[in-house]
Amino acid sequence: MRVIRLTACLTGAAVLALGCGPGADEQPGGRTEITLWQQKFTDQEDAWYKKAVAAYNKAQNKVVLKHQIVPADAWDQKMKAAQAAGKAPDLYTLNYNKAPGFARTGQIQALDPLIPAAKWTGLQEPVLRSVEYKGRKYAYPMLVEPSAVLFYRKDLFAKAGLDPNRPPATWAELISYGKRLTTRDVSGVVTAGNAIDMAWSTWGMQWNAASHLPISDDWAAPRASDPAYRQLLQVYQTLYQQGIMPKQPLAPYADANPIGQGKAAMMVCGSWAASVLLSDYPQLVPNIAAAALPSFDGDSAKPTATLGGWTLVVDAKSKHAQPAADAISWLLAGDTKLLVDYFKTTKFSKYSPRAAVADAVKNDPAAAENPWAKIIEDQVVARAKPEPTYDWAISLAFGKAIEKALQGKDIDAALKAADAEIKEFIAKNDLAGQGS
Structure with a gap:
């Protein structure tokens, strides 16, 4: 608590008792x-x-x-x-x-x-x-940390007949791997599973799918309805509908515990997961590998994550x-x-x-x-690309579209709804021209 400034110095005995206190933003001395x-x-x-x-x-x-x-x-x-x-x-x-x-x-x-x-x-x-x-x-x-890295269990890869030294290069391949890795007790893939987590954890995937984000660079127009985004929403729909990812999230996206606890064969999480795995699951470290997320077209030079921090x-x-x-x-x-x-x-x-x-x-x-x-x-x-700097509402609108797809709803309709929501937000907040 800061010391309250006295409005005037007291005199006489009061001064001897209290003294003249330091300023509101000053410490003694x-x-x-x-x-x-x-x-x-x-x-x-x-x-x-x-x-x-x-x-x-x-x-x-x-x-x-x-x-x-x-x-x-x-x-x-x-x-x-x-x-x-x-x-x-x-x-x-x-x-x-x-x-x-x-x-x-x-x-x-x-x-x-x-x-x-x-x-x-x-x-x-x-x-x-x-x-x-x-x-x-x-x-x-102070720091940068990529939002999305693929961590996977090499021992479970080998058990499923997959090469532990060859992570999936495309999303189609990841889905195929996921099917082989899924058991009654282990999910093939654990990743974001709700609109909020998918809104920010997929920024890199949005870049990878369409080479742009769901709003124009100058923030004047929505771009969520680009057909290139269909493949992104389709991935989530397939993973969820085919039971490759859990029906209920095992943990928030930022939580690295599912792979350490043996509940996930592959896990998408930020680079910070390494700290948890090294500290809490040291015995598993030799059996865990890390790689970039797959690219939609297999081009490993394209971004798959954004840099936050x-x-x-x-x-x-x-x-x-x-x-x-x-x-x-x-x-x-x-x-x-x-x-x-x-x-x-x-x-x-x-x-x-x-x-x-x-x-x-x-x-x-x-x-x-x-x-x-x-x-x-x-x-x-x-x-990786830098995190977008537009309002969170833009990201959330796209996250809701992914969530709709995950739930089995029409992908084109979900993207169209996101586009309309972003367009309305641009107009209400006079965003046009404020982007870089």
């Missing part, structure tokens, strides 16, 4: 207080943030950084309430696809004037473009924008050892967009602990 809100991640990641904040505070004599972890399901409500009350944190975690939108609506500050140009060198250009709006940079990248931003109404930006610079653009420790903590299941950190990670002997890291980097990360 004249240190300026800034606040960091971090969305809750894994326990290991949360512990890294606490350690990093402690190291930052130890290195400062004029600023103190207060750190708070906020559960993901409470984040939006808590942030809106804090903003309405004028108590929003000075800096906070934000995923890439929200950064341009937050900049457009004036919720975060441009960081170019606050963080020196030298601190931006060495960051991957596609990642930098993900945090830009009208030529200004509004978020500092997290950044730090400064709130638009922060009264301490410069100290907040300095804290971001110290945490993310300073000593590479701090961030190498983060990637080590997460079992090298995420990737640094900053060249100096990426090089340091590769030279760390501990990186060999993740046997899938290089495969994912070379086959998935290298070909």
